[in-house]
Amino acid sequence: MLTSPVTETDRPAIASRALITIENVEKKFATHSGEVVTALAKVNLDIKENEFVSVVGPSGCGKTTLLRILAGLTSVTSGTVKCDGEILRGPRSDVGIVFQQALLLPWNTVLDNVLLSPHLKNDRSEATRWRAERWLDFMGLADFGRKYPFELSGGMQQRVAICRALMREPKVLLMDEPFGALDAMTRESLNVELMRVCSEEKKTVLFITHSIPEAVLLGDRVVVMSPRPGRISEIIDVDIARPRSLKTMADTRFGEICDRIRTIFGSEAPTGASL
Amino acid sequence: MNHKLANQLSARIQVIALAIVLVALWEAICRIGHVSPLVVPAPSGVAVRLYTLLSDGTMWPHLLVTLTEVLIGFAVGIASGLVVGALISLVPVIEKLVYPYLVALQTVPKVAVAPLLVIWFGYGLTSKVVITALICFFPILVSVISGFHSTDRDQLDMMKAYGATTWQTLLRLRIPSALVLIFAGLEIASVLAVIGTIVGEFVGAQAGLGYLIMNYNFNLDITGVFAVLIILSAIGMILHGITRFAGRRYIFWIRREQPAVMPH
Numbered sequence: 296m297l298t299s300p301v302t303e304t305d306r307p308a309i310a311s312r313a314l315i316t317i318e319n320v321e322k323k324f325a326t327h328s329g330e331v332v333t334a335l336a337k338v339n340l341d342i343k344e345n346e347f348v349s350v351v352g353p354s355g356c357g358k359t360t361l362l363r364i365l366a367g368l369t370s371v372t373s374g375t376v377k378c379d380g381e382i383l384r385g386p387r388s389d390v391g392i393v394f395q396q397a398l399l400l401p402w403n404t405v406l407d408n409v410l411l412s413p414h415l416k417n418d419r420s421e422a423t424r425w426r427a428e429r430w431l432d433f434m435g436l437a438d439f440g441r442k443y444p445f446e447l448s449g450g451m452q453q454r455v456a457i458c459r460a461l462m463r464e465p466k467v468l469l470m471d472e473p474f475g476a477l478d479a480m481t482r483e484s485l486n487v488e489l490m491r492v493c494s495e496e497k498k499t500v501l502f503i504t505h506s507i508p509e510a511v512l513l514g515d516r517v518v519v520m521s522p523r524p525g526r527i528s529e530i531i532d533v534d535i536a537r538p539r540s541l542k543t544m545a546d547t548r549f550g551e552i553c554d555r556i557r558t559i560f561g562s563e564a565p566t567g568a569s570l
Numbered sequence: 571m572n573h574k575l576a577n578q579l580s581a582r583i584q585v586i587a588l589a590i591v592l593v594a595l596w597e598a599i600c601r602i603g604h605v606s607p608l609v610v611p612a613p614s615g616v617a618v619r620l621y622t623l624l625s626d627g628t629m630w631p632h633l634l635v636t637l638t639e640v641l642i643g644f645a646v647g648i649a650s651g652l653v654v655g656a657l658i659s660l661v662p663v664i665e666k667l668v669y670p671y672l673v674a675l676q677t678v679p680k681v682a683v684a685p686l687l688v689i690w691f692g693y694g695l696t697s698k699v700v701i702t703a704l705i706c707f708f709p710i711l712v713s714v715i716s717g718f719h720s721t722d723r724d725q726l727d728m729m730k731a732y733g734a735t736t737w738q739t740l741l742r743l744r745i746p747s748a749l750v751l752i753f754a755g756l757e758i759a760s761v762l763a764v765i766g767t768i769v770g771e772f773v774g775a776q777a778g779l780g781y782l783i784m785n786y787n788f789n790l791d792i793t794g795v796f797a798v799l800i801i802l803s804a805i806g807m808i809l810h811g812i813t814r815f816a817g818r819r820y821i822f823w824i825r826r827e828q829p830a831v832m833p834h
Contacts (some may be wrong), residue, residue: 366731386731398728401823402746415734415742445823463732 313341314466314499315365320374322360322525333524334360338374340518340527344466347493347500349514351507351556357525358503362471365501366392379466391460393473397452399444399459405431406440409458423462430458434488450481454488461492468500475505483541486512494538508544511535511552519559529559611793620797629782633801636767636779639695640805643702644763648756651707655714659748660740672711680705681769688774698775702766706759713755717748750824753817760813764806 322335335357342348350358363369364376367386376383378390399408407414409427431440434454444452453473460468474482486509493500504510510517514533521528535548543549593613599605600612607615623629654672658665684701691697721744729739771780779798786794 363727368727368731386733388733390731392728392731394724394728396724398722398725400725400743400746402821411742412732415732415738443823 312344314344314346314379315340315342315501316375316377317341317361317365318375318377320361320364320376321372322357322364322369323372335364336524336526338525338527340530342467342499342501344499345497347498347502347513347515348518349510349516350501350503350518350520351505351510352520352525353505353522353560355525356520356522358520359471360525361520362469362501362503365467366390366469387467388463389466391463391465391468393453393456393460393468393470395472395475397444397449397456399452399455401444403443404440405436405442405444405447405455408444408455409440409462411459412463427458427462430461431455433492434458448481450477450485453477453485457489457492461496466499468498470500470502472503472505474509482509487541489513490537490539507553507556508549511549511556512539512541512543517552517556519556521560531555607793608790609792611796615793616796616800619793620800623794623797629798629801632777632779632782635695635777636771636802637805639698639702639767639770639778640763640809642695643699643766644706644760644809646699646703647706647759647763648710650703651710651755651759652714652752654707655711656718658711659715659718672708676708680766684769684773688770693774693776697773698767698770698778701770702763705762705766705769709758709762710752710755713751713753713758714748717751717755718744720751721747750821753813753821756813757810757817760809761806763809764802768802 317338317340320335320338321333324332324334326332338357338361340348350361352358360369364371365378365383367383367390378387399405400411403411406424406427409431410424413419413423413427428437428440431437434457436451436454436458439447439451439455444455447455453476457473474485477485490513492498500513502510502513511533517531517533518527519529519531520526531552533552535543535546535552597613600610605612611619654668658669658672680701683704687700687704688697691700725743725747726739729743734742767778768780768783771778772784775781779802783795783798786792786798
């Protein structure tokens with residue numbers, strides 16, 4: 296089934312067009328004991344082109360499920376997800392993913408890992424290789440193309456994973472707590488690098504994290520989710536001008552937004568919960 | 571790096587030193603205790619005997635026969651283990667249908683079946699190859715199956731998200747992941763291969779090192795038996811060494827020290 300064709304009048308301003316539309320999405324899982332768990336309940340979210348949307352929430356709020364649905368790795372129980380006007384039915388070639396673990400192939404060199412996507416499409420051209428080397432260079436890994444993943448630190452491996460995702464020239468970048476397993480220093484430097492990529496490359500990003508400051512620093516909007524059942528409790532606009540840097544975290548406005556998100560979590564915590 | 575190399579070297583030297591001490595002790599006990607060479611021959615006697623057997627040409631034809639049987643049997647065992655293992659891992663129907671039978675077959679002691687195989691396949695090369703292949707088959711089969719099951723789920727998701735086809739996922743992810751365990755199985759099988767061939771030769775053969783041992787044993791030539799045993803363990807060690815070396819070459823990304831696989 297074709298969806299209604301996108302005409303010129305439908306998209307007055309490309310910049311504000313919704314690239315991803317999530318409508319009434321619900322996801323239920325059956326556990327081993329046969330119990331049905333609602334991972335996501337009636338989620339509605341529009342993500343505009345070139346927008347950076349952060350998602351925060353405690354574990355079990357369905358944020359990873361939401362990302363897996365957008366990645367085409369998990370189907371929805373009900374509702375629809377549209378990407379670029381088409382109903383999503385599986386992994387798309389214009390979507391890049393970065394997982395919590397780098398998940399590089401240990402038997403391939405760094406360069407071959409970055410070239411995974413072109414190689415899967417049998418693209419072994421010199422131009423593509425050059426592009427991969429440029430991304431590595433951009434991420435500060437110019438001298439590491441011939442190394443193997445086990446010779447790299449965790450932060451460097453995650454940079455390689457980002458390069459690998461960017462090689463798909465994705466319109467959408469899905470990131471599932473990509474810096475969650477890294478130490479605070481590495482994490483901050485990668486935050487800066489990610490902002491640099493996004494400002495130069497104009498990507499639409501869905502970024503999942505459990506760190507409130509990280510979500511606010513990177514995001515144009517922060518989607519706050521809560522568990523049991525997983526749902527969006529609030530969407531907060533981050534009205535802090537770009538370009539941002541680590542110094543942004545010292546702004547009063549930055550603190551206010553972080554506090555507001557913490558208040559949402561506080562008010563949603565069940566009474567009597569020991570935290 | 572140099573420090574590590576020096577450490578490894580000193581460990582090697584220690585192992586060799588221990589061997590020298592043990593052999594010297596053995597020689598001393600034989601001489602001082604006047605142990606009859608019909609029970610335990612002195613190492614010096616064994617060494618002389620080994621030299622004669624190799625220099626007068628007695629050993630070589632038998633060595634060649636055994637080596638041929640071991641290598642062909644090992645190769646057949648590897649090939650069949652890999653093919654059957656891959657089929658079982660990748661085609662669920664076959665796993666459900668065939669695997670229980672394979673487990674049942676595995677419980678039959680292969681050594682006990684050896685006389686049957688000699689009757690079926692004759693006194694020559696074929697029966698030894700079959701026994702060797704059978705003994706090597708199971709550890710390889712099991713390692714292939716567990717190897718394919720060991721693929722990381724997150725990696726599978728990653729490949730799917732990156733649009734890899736089933737075939738591409740197999741070639742680029744599942745087979746390389748499985749290699750780690752497959753090489754462990756090959757190491758076990760490499761040692762079992764020699765055992766398989768010798769068992770076959772014990773049951774019925776006209777040539778080979780196993781045949782030679784039986785012959786010497788029958789003539790109470792214990793020194794000769796010991797000499798052949800040394801050659802046999804040398805074959806086993808070399809085969810194991812080559813397999814291990816190939817494994818380390820192939821699965822270089824496993825950085826941790828591989829634990830030595832002890833054959834049962």
